[in-house]
Amino acid sequence: MKKLYYLAALVPFLAVSCQSDSEPGVKGYLSVGDWGYMVDSLDIAVPDGSVLKGLTAADFELTGNTYGTPYDPGTGEFAQDYADDGISISIKRNRVRVRFRPFRDEGRLGQNFRSVPWELKCEKAGLTITRKDITESSTAIIDDCITGSFTYAGLTREYMLWLPKDENGEPLKNVPLLVWQIGGGEYNKPLLETIIANRGLVALPQRGVKCAVLEFALANENYSYSASLFPEKIKLIDRNNALQMAFIDTLIEQGLVDGSRLFCAGASSGGGCTMRFMMQFADRFKAAIPCCAMDPIVPIHMATEKYDGQFTDDVTNAFQGDVYRWNGTEMVPSRINLEAFLSTPLYFVHAQDDQTCKVISSHVYFDSRKRLGAKDDRITIYSDDYMKKFGVGGILNHFSWVTLLDDYSEGSAMDWLLKQF
Numbered sequence: 001m002k003k004l005y006y007l008a009a010l011v012p013f014l015a016v017s018c019q020s021d022s023e024p025g026v027k028g029y030l031s032v033g034d035w036g037y038m039v040d041s042l043d044i045a046v047p048d049g050s051v052l053k054g055l056t057a058a059d060f061e062l063t064g065n066t067y068g069t070p071y072d073p074g075t076g077e078f079a080q081d082y083a084d085d086g087i088s089i090s091i092k093r094n095r096v097r098v099r100f101r102p103f104r105d106e107g108r109l110g111q112n113f114r115s116v117p118w119e120l121k122c123e124k125a126g127l128t129i130t131r132k133d134i135t136e137s138s139t140a141i142i143d144d145c146i147t148g149s150f151t152y153a154g155l156t157r158e159y160m161l162w163l164p165k166d167e168n169g170e171p172l173k174n175v176p177l178l179v180w181q182i183g184g185g186e187y188n189k190p191l192l193e194t195i196i197a198n199r200g201l202v203a204l205p206q207r208g209v210k211c212a213v214l215e216f217a218l219a220n221e222n223y224s225y226s227a228s229l230f231p232e233k234i235k236l237i238d239r240n241n242a243l244q245m246a247f248i249d250t251l252i253e254q255g256l257v258d259g260s261r262l263f264c265a266g267a268s269s270g271g272g273c274t275m276r277f278m279m280q281f282a283d284r285f286k287a288a289i290p291c292c293a294m295d296p297i298v299p300i301h302m303a304t305e306k307y308d309g310q311f312t313d314d315v316t317n318a319f320q321g322d323v324y325r326w327n328g329t330e331m332v333p334s335r336i337n338l339e340a341f342l343s344t345p346l347y348f349v350h351a352q353d354d355q356t357c358k359v360i361s362s363h364v365y366f367d368s369r370k371r372l373g374a375k376d377d378r379i380t381i382y383s384d385d386y387m388k389k390f391g392v393g394g395i396l397n398h399f400s401w402v403t404l405l406d407d408y409s410e411g412s413a414m415d416w417l418l419k420q421f
Helices: 191-196 231-253 269-284 310-318 338-343 360-372 384-388 400-406 413-418
Strands: 025-033 036-045 061-063 088-092 095-104 119-122 127-130 136-139 146-152 155-162 175-181 212-216 257-267 287-291 322-326 331-335 347-351 378-382
Touching (some): 025 095, 146 231, 175 231, 175 269, 257 269, 287 413, 338 360, 347 400, 360 378, 384 400, 400 413
Parallel strands (some): 257 287
Antiparallel strands (some): 088 095, 146 155, 155 212, 322 331
16 A cells, blocks of 8 residues: 655645755645645745745736636536635745635636636736646645555455544544445546545545545446346446455454444445445445435336336335345355345435436435335435535536535535434
8 A cells, every 4th residue: 555645735835944945846735626626725936036025915816716616606607717816925935835715726617618727927026827837736635545456356446545643643543434436437547536536535534524534446337327237237336345345344453444333425326336335235334325326226217117106116126135245256146134224324315407317216215215114314305506506506417426525504414424423
């Protein structure tokens, strides 16, 4: 396993306390936002420090800087440049640190969702900085994660793991764990790309929650529409879950994770994966959040009901059937532990107008479990107006994971989750 560095981001000016000036260049301090990287500040070293003397924040101007989401959460309209950039500066020798309101690394989204690059200018110092000028960067949370690969059930998968630390920087012991399941848009992507695609790994650490968070990169596209019609695809989904569960067991054995406080969440294909995970290992998890879930249980999205309620009937039957489990040699059918599955509370979230994974899937899962006797499940369906309060909605109504991970209001899914830690 490889441990990345992060402490440099906390003490950016230690390097300039020496006698010599810093080498010219631009370091970007980044974070993970709802729509990829966010730029939190820039550390700019110039060849001649004299050009920095007397500069104030008013000498700097930012353009193309906007929210990390397509819509302005305050107005619900397409996001424009910030009216208030929030710029502040500090200068040491030939280096100026420029802080500002965090903005989307790729710039503002313009017509047809094409990015309008951001630009930082200071005419008095003759500076024009763009994304292309960043020569070094660090990313909060991500740079302090552990990365590695794990082999089990005939598969090898890469992972990234966040472990909360004590005041001495040592991992805390026996903390709760959230495992985040990636969406179909992240299949066959490098590990870091899957992590940056949304805030699944970083949402809780960014809030300071003392919880371990785990995310695996899945190299196989296997959560497609109607995947349940293809036994090999379903077997591979369950094999991926078996690998993740085996890795979680290593964390429990090491005393890093509390085995009685395991949680799972995922969106889109990852929501479907979360459902399969609970069907296989419900007796191991305390709660789960399937978000805008796909249909790897029975065909729903690309199918038509032969009669009203067919989907619910089909899912109800599937919940009483088999999943695949690893027997040490191969994946074999095994009966679902229905009692454990129904007693593990699930909180379903979905956007009403989601056209990618239609809301009927969450209704069907919720109704089927209720029919079988589940008593502690919850479901929230987001309206378009509510989605836009979190910067998504409209043609982006599939992106309900943004609303999920940003909404900690009373009774929300994340509020519900945290109260169980």
